[in-house]
Amino acid sequence: MTRYPKEHKAEIRQGIVAIAAAAMRRAGIDGARVSDIMRKAGLTHGGFYVHFTSKDDLVAEACAAGVVDARASLVDVARDAAPRDRVQACLDAYLTRQRRDAAGCTLATLAGEIARQPLHVRKRFTEELAESLEALAPLMPALDEERRLDQVLALVSSMVGAMLLSRAVADRKLSDRILDVSRRTVGGAVEWASGAGSRI
Amino acid sequence: MTRYPKEHKAEIRQGIVAIAAAAMRRAGIDGARVSDIMRKAGLTHGGFYVHFTSKDDLVAEACAAGVVDARASLVDVARDAAPRDRVQACLDAYLTRQRRDAAGCTLATLAGEIARQPLHVRKRFTEELAESLEALAPLMPALDEERRLDQVLALVSSMVGAMLLSRAVADRKLSDRILDVSRRTVGGAVEWASGAGSRI
DNA sequence: TGTACATCAGTGAACGCGCGTTCACTGATGTAC
DNA sequence: TGTACATCAGTGAACGCGCGTTCACTGATGTAC
Numbered sequence: 001m002t003r004y005p006k007e008h009k010a011e012i013r014q015g016i017v018a019i020a021a022a023a024m025r026r027a028g029i030d031g032a033r034v035s036d037i038m039r040k041a042g043l044t045h046g047g048f049y050v051h052f053t054s055k056d057d058l059v060a061e062a063c064a065a066g067v068v069d070a071r072a073s074l075v076d077v078a079r080d081a082a083p084r085d086r087v088q089a090c091l092d093a094y095l096t097r098q099r100r101d102a103a104g105c106t107l108a109t110l111a112g113e114i115a116r117q118p119l120h121v122r123k124r125f126t127e128e129l130a131e132s133l134e135a136l137a138p139l140m141p142a143l144d145e146e147r148r149l150d151q152v153l154a155l156v157s158s159m160v161g162a163m164l165l166s167r168a169v170a171d172r173k174l175s176d177r178i179l180d181v182s183r184r185t186v187g188g189a190v191e192w193a194s195g196a197g198s199r200i
Numbered sequence: 201m202t203r204y205p206k207e208h209k210a211e212i213r214q215g216i217v218a219i220a221a222a223a224m225r226r227a228g229i230d231g232a233r234v235s236d237i238m239r240k241a242g243l244t245h246g247g248f249y250v251h252f253t254s255k256d257d258l259v260a261e262a263c264a265a266g267v268v269d270a271r272a273s274l275v276d277v278a279r280d281a282a283p284r285d286r287v288q289a290c291l292d293a294y295l296t297r298q299r300r301d302a303a304g305c306t307l308a309t310l311a312g313e314i315a316r317q318p319l320h321v322r323k324r325f326t327e328e329l330a331e332s333l334e335a336l337a338p339l340m341p342a343l344d345e346e347r348r349l350d351q352v353l354a355l356v357s358s359m360v361g362a363m364l365l366s367r368a369v370a371d372r373k374l375s376d377r378i379l380d381v382s383r384r385t386v387g388g389a390v391e392w393a394s395g396a397g398s399r400i
Numbered sequence: 401t402g403t404a405c406a407t408c409a410g411t412g413a414a415c416g417c418g419c420g421t422t423c424a425c426t427g428a429t430g431t432a433c
Numbered sequence: 434t435g436t437a438c439a440t441c442a443g444t445g446a447a448c449g450c451g452c453g454t455t456c457a458c459t460g461a462t463g464t465a466c
Contacts (some may be wrong), residue, residue, distance in 0.1 A: 009442075028316055030230050034420060047443045055420065111368040112312035116228055122370035130374060153381045158389065161361020168311040170322035174330060181353045185392040189358065192388030193381060234453065247410045255453065
């Protein structure tokens with residue numbers, strides 16, 4: 001319709017990506033329909049192909065955007081805490097009933113589907129995930145760099161697993177307990193990842 | 201075609217469920233097509249509705265069957281190990297490259313989708329999962345019953361998260377490292393779940 | 401013992417629906433003369 | 434300064450395909466007489 005300045009197209013595209021990321025968290029990759037996403041963006045489905053070559057193209061962007069969202073909130077939480085409390089701060093911020101009952105997190109809700117996506121989607125996701133891990137690593141308490149990356153991997157894996165299971169389970173008590181237990185215990189794994197607990 | 205003894209129908213149904221569980225692990229719930237599953241069972245798609253009222257019906261059964269498979273292998277592994285080594289034995293048996301590169305495990309590959317399934321599917325899944333956790337709990341090292349269940353929850357959540365992420369990631373090195381780190385460190389979380397590591 | 405009928409797992413063509421994608425078109429703005 | 438044309442984000446009807454589901458039919462077996 002109206003002719004806009006050059007940045008406008010990029011902004012619209014960004015908006016579609018953000019809406020898609022949320023829709024995918026809620027309904028899954030297949031369940032997030034192009035027409036619904038475009039309607040939520042205030043457009044009609046035909047205009048989609050002005051911004052993306054295919055749904056796959058959008059999926060790759062939206063997965064990446066979802067990871068970026070998750071990263072931003074975790075990094076903020078960790079940075080605001082004292083070095084020794086950062087792991088626990090992440091656990092407390094992430095493993096909440098609110099996050100479980102809301103859309104959740106891209107990692108927990110979509111990782112299973114991403115594993116089955118075309119390679120370029122998985123690569124885009126992996127890039128962004130790797131960058132997130134690198135952003136979190138310096139905030140971990142271990143003394144050397146490699147150990148800090150180990151700590152992040154242990155932390156993130158465990159958080160994601162707990163969120164995933166607590167969302168799948170149709171039993172409030174069990175679901176709550178999964179979150180609570182992991183919130184209390186994952187710190188132990190992260191501590192071991194610093195080398196302290198290595199038994200062998 | 202041929203008229204079979206009464207048990208035959210039940211056997212065919214079981215076969216379809218097993219084939220569906222494997223297909224779902226590989227292709228996801230939506231990706232596992234009724235016609236493909238029936239073909240693999242040696243039948244045509246029309247006969248499906250002699251055994252199930254809908255695909256949902258099959259999905260519920262197949263999710264449950266997938267959890268039962270996972271439970272059986274973990275319980276066997278744990279029981280064959282000395283009490284103190286059971287947690288590590290589960291980690292070593294589960295977090296393998298082979299399992300990652302093969303279909304994986306129902307929990308890691310399907311939990312994200314299960315969270316979006318109709319309630320009766322989620323309930324069926326939850327029943328079977330709860331039973332699995334109860335079957336594993338007595339094999340955990342903590343002294344009291346509640347703590348043992350906590351240990352199982354911590355163990356399973358972390359294993360599932362690590363498997364999920366290692367499957368999603370399109371970078372061999374990172375994927376391997378996720379498995380390796382969790383194999384080494386999740387024991388720390390499980391130990392804390394026994395009450396030993398509680399700092400507060 | 402032989403014949404007619406009921407049963408029921410299984411067949412495969414056909415249906416309907418939803419979703420991604422295409423395409424001819426619109427209309428507001430920028431640009432050339 | 435005014436007019437004709439190019440551009441291009443966006444529209445919405447239509448297409449094609451795949452998948453779950455239905456349904457009239459098959460044919461082997463069990464059962465009643």
